[in-house]
Amino acid sequence: MTDRDVTLGVWIALAAVLVAVEVAGRRSAGRLPVVADAVRAVTAPVAGRVVVLLGWAWLGWHVFAR
Amino acid sequence: MAGSVRGVGLPLAPVAVAVAATAEVVGLARSRPFTLASELLVSAALGAAVAVVVAQRLATTVPAGLGRRTPPAGVRALGVRWLWLVVPVVAVVVWEVAAYVGVPRVDHPTLSSLLDAVDRTAAGRGATAIAWLALGRELVTR
Numbered sequence: 001m002t003d004r005d006v007t008l009g010v011w012i013a014l015a016a017v018l019v020a021v022e023v024a025g026r027r028s029a030g031r032l033p034v035v036a037d038a039v040r041a042v043t044a045p046v047a048g049r050v051v052v053l054l055g056w057a058w059l060g061w062h063v064f065a066r
Numbered sequence: 067m068a069g070s071v072r073g074v075g076l077p078l079a080p081v082a083v084a085v086a087a088t089a090e091v092v093g094l095a096r097s098r099p100f101t102l103a104s105e106l107l108v109s110a111a112l113g114a115a116v117a118v119v120v121a122q123r124l125a126t127t128v129p130a131g132l133g134r135r136t137p138p139a140g141v142r143a144l145g146v147r148w149l150w151l152v153v154p155v156v157a158v159v160v161w162e163v164a165a166y167v168g169v170p171r172v173d174h175p176t177l178s179s180l181l182d183a184v185d186r187t188a189a190g191r192g193a194t195a196i197a198w199l200a201l202g203r204e205l206v207t208r
Contacts, residue, residue: 003173010161011180017154025150033144033151043205053119056205057112060198063181064094064191065104 086114087199095192111199118206 025034043049090111097104168174184190 003168004175007165007168007174011175011177014154014158014161018158021151021154031147033148035151037144038148038151043208049205053115053205056198056202057115060108060111060202062178063185063194063198064097065099065108 090199091192091195094195095188097191111202115202115206122206 022034025032025037039052043052090107093103093107097107162177165174165176171179181194185194
């Protein structure tokens with residue numbers, strides 16, 4: 001097994017874990033947090049919204065322009 | 067009729083937004099990084115996001131776009147249960163850093179390099195553009 005196989009395997013495993021966490025959170029009827037809860041909590045203060053929007057701007061610039 | 071597409075009766079603003087968004091997606095899908103066109107297209111989306119936030123602040127006494135909101139009580143009461151979400155996210159960050167410091171990149175792909183593979187085709191860039199614009203819309207209008 002090559003380093004690339006290991007790296008990709010961990011990425012796939014992490015993606016599966018994140019999906020499972022989100023699904024379990026949605027089926028927990030509010031007992032476990034989901035991504036939307038995290039976004040609401042982070043963006044409640046003005047500074048949080050600004051940081052998240054700057055992150056979105058950086059993401060677009062990084063992916064499409066640079 | 068003012069405020070509508072003549073002869074069709076469609077409201078002008080949503081039609082204009084849909085046309086602009088479609089042009090943006092097609093433009094981003096066809097553009098290449100490190101070009102003036104890609105920089106202008108991304109800048110246009112960022113400008114639109116800023117315009118929406120400013121318009122929301124001007125239109126309401128309680129700012130919607132960037133105003134402080136209180137998270138729902140259920141979110142605030144989660145306490146230590148946040149670890150359920152935080153631990154896997156931290157694991158992603160740790161693995162991204164580990165891949166980033168690893169060389170060569172082909173053996174240690176980061177999220178960016180994986181996305182580069184998707185973005186090699188116009189369809190892949192278009193799909194990425196739709197996801198990015200949808201995320202931005204959600205962030206500035208929720």
